[in-house]
Amino acid sequence: MQQQSGSLMQNWAALLAVSLGIFAITLDGSMMPVAIGSIVNDFQSQLGFVQAAMALHSLVMAAMYFSAGKLGDRMGQKRIFLFGAIIFASGTLLAAFSPSIWILLLGWSLIKPIGGAMMIPAASSIIVINYQGPQRNTAFGIFSAFVAAAAVIGPVWMGFIANTISWRWAFASESILILTLVYFASMVTESELNKSAKFDWLGALLAFIGLGLIVLGATLAGEFGWWSARRPFYIGEANFSPYGLSAAIVFMLSGGVVLIIFAISSVIQQRRGGVPLFDVGLFRNKLFSLGMLLGFLFQLVVGGLLFVLPVFLQSALYLNALQTGIVLLPYTLGIFIFALFSSRLPARFSTVRLVQAGLLLMLVGAIWVRFIASLELEWAAFVPALFCFGAGAGIVLSRLTGLTLSTIKPAQLGEAAGGDSTGKELGVAFGVSVLGSVFLFMMFGNVVDNYDAFYRLPVAEEQARAQAIIELEDWAARLTQEEWLAFLQSLPEAVGKAYESIVINAYLTSYKKTIEILIALIAGMLAISFVIRTRVVK
Incomplete structure (x- = not known):
């Protein structure tokens, strides 16, 4: 992707697009903790369910980054960034107007983080490709400033909207940012595509499972123990604590084993002339x-x-x-x-x-x-x-x-x-x-x-x-x-x-x-x- 010549806006269109994207992602994440009470009251749900939704969000994000980064190389960084932005907006809108806590879970914890995971690696790549030298340093500085600004604005914005209208409209407002970034992204040319091999679906599955198990284990460790089981972990009616170990460490060790298999699979593919995830x-x-x-x-x-x-x-x-x-x-x-x-x-x-x-x-x-x-x-x-x-x-x-x-x-x-x-x-x-x-x-x-x-x-x-x-x-x-x-x-x-x-x-x-x-x-x-x-x- 080469930086377009022309107006100042065109020269910095790539930075504006990715900065608005990261602003929307950070804004969304900083608003959710403030919205917890309103969501619990709105759906007559339990606090633990909303906390589980936040943990699932992190799990999906972490597990998707490898796949999203590789798709950016194959499909083009701008294209994958825009696809991610559309998925992100769809998830937030679904969560904003969800009729039940389960639909909120689907939109905010599953669909939206997939879009966010597609946007973040592509955003860094777009900056590296479009700007060199001092301009690149400036670009990353402005990009980071957008992150900080969103972290400041998010809680205040959610608190204000939740108290005056509804928490739903605070999440829905993110769609305006997505529409604006689409406009700026239209001024940016696509990066060179790398279609030298088929997408590594096995590697994507292994990475998703491995990273997901590690994040799940880390999330559960405080309650169930980092090594020995502090309390029972039930799957159905069965207590899952093999050899007295915490379910958290079992999940994390299993995730580590899956990632080792992922690494071995990647090396084997590369030696055979393939392109791993x-x-x-x-x-x-x-x-x-x-x-x-x-x-x-x-x-x-x-x-x-x-x-x-x-x-x-x-x-x-x-x-x-x-x-x-x-x-x-x-x-x-x-x-x-x-x-x-x-x-x-x-x-x-x-x-x-x-x-x-x-x-x-x-x-x-x-x-x-x-x-x-x-x-x-x-x-x-x-x-x-x-x-x-x-x-x-x-x-x-x-x-x-x-x-x-x-x-x-x-x-x-x-x-x-x-x-x-x-x-x-x-x-x-x-x-x-x-x-x-x-x-x-x-x-x-x-x-x-x-x-x-x-x-x-x-x-x-x-x-x-x-x-x-x-x-x-x-x-x-x-x-x-x-x-x-x-x-x-x-x-x-x-x-x-x-x-x-x-x-x-x-x-x-x-x-x-x-x-x-x-x-x-x-x-x-x-x-x-x-x-x-x-x-x-x-």
């Missing part, structure tokens, strides 16, 4: 492999922070959803401003150096967030810390994808972008599931320990403690924040204050330890970036 030889490209690893860790860190911080703010500091959004605003503004700022820097600034600078800012911001952690914390204290973290994240976002794909041949851009997107989606899933489950497990464990200490009970045996944590989790899952506060008020004043202190201090302790894990991960990312600098980039 994904060329595993791409991992011999150190820059691509290390960049993909950084992308996975980056999304894991950000996903973990954006789960743990709001839970702490709402559960320990009693902030509501709007107040939590205001606290997070410096983070999103930092991403927006510095993604644009870094894209305007001249070419003499090394991309690797800029990524390292972004990671360093993220590290400083994370340490700052940990340092100010307190139950007497004022909102204003978060502003510089989260802005610093967001500034670093904005620089990394604007540069990392371009760096990862910079040495990939044009004929392999689609599958490479698909692999990179898969790694990032897995990072999001693991950030919420791994770090989220670690945070909550430590919190509930601290509550049990502090409760025993308050009543001067003997130290519980490991099995009894584990059972107490499970029972506490189940009780807390059925309790709203209002019901918890009402329960405290129903107790004698001294006991109520003691119980409240036990819980909020447990949140604080677990929050501090989880932020320390994030700090260690960011430090590891910074170390990896220096490996890129010394071993790959001349």
Whole structure:
């Protein structure tokens, strides 16, 4: 695909089209958490069903990226991007006007993520193909700024529309963005097609099953255990916990085995002269492999922070959803401003150096967030810390994808972008599931320990403690924040204050330890970036 000459709009039509696409995808994802309560009330459903719909959404997205990337190479990046946009719009409209929770599940959790998975790898490929040098850096910076802007606007837009009209119209409004991007995409010429072999349907099936099982396992691990079964997992009436293992680890290990078969199948196909769904030889490209690893860790860190911080703010500091959004605003503004700022820097600034600078800012911001952690914390204290973290994240976002794909041949851009997107989606899933489950497990464990200490009970045996944590989790899952506060008020004043202190201090302790894990991960990312600098980039 070559950039069309002519007007300024034509020159930047490709960027505008893909930026509007990623804006719509991010906007949709950021609106759903705000819409959960309205959806549950509208359909008289259970909260767990909507949470399952969100997990299924991530599962479908992660499992589709490899196939979508390869289809972009064969069918053309513009064509697959537009097909994906149409499927995405169809899914959101079906969800917006769904008469039942099951139709919502079909539209939002199955159809829409297929379209989104087709759009994201194609979007990165379109930018790489259409823009070179400083223009490419500018393009990725603007692209990242659209992501940050959507993350800021989405919750506010959904909250406003849901309160004034209906949550349905907030989702339906995304169709306007899709119509606009179709207009800009019409100005862009198609990329060269690579039809050297038939589409690898076996590889697509193996990738879908393998990645799907891994994401499913990660989603279930917090509740059912990362290794040993914490509680029974029923398939029908049968308890599925072979040899005492958690269903989550069985699913993840099975997914890993399927992906190994996928890799072997790809190598065999390539040796026979075929074209596999994904060329595993791409991992011999150190820059691509290390960049993909950084992308996975980056999304894991950000996903973990954006789960743990709001839970702490709402559960320990009693902030509501709007107040939590205001606290997070410096983070999103930092991403927006510095993604644009870094894209305007001249070419003499090394991309690797800029990524390292972004990671360093993220590290400083994370340490700052940990340092100010307190139950007497004022909102204003978060502003510089989260802005610093967001500034670093904005620089990394604007540069990392371009760096990862910079040495990939044009004929392999689609599958490479698909692999990179898969790694990032897995990072999001693991950030919420791994770090989220670690945070909550430590919190509930601290509550049990502090409760025993308050009543001067003997130290519980490991099995009894584990059972107490499970029972506490189940009780807390059925309790709203209002019901918890009402329960405290129903107790004698001294006991109520003691119980409240036990819980909020447990949140604080677990929050501090989880932020320390994030700090260690960011430090590891910074170390990896220096490996890129010394071993790959001349």
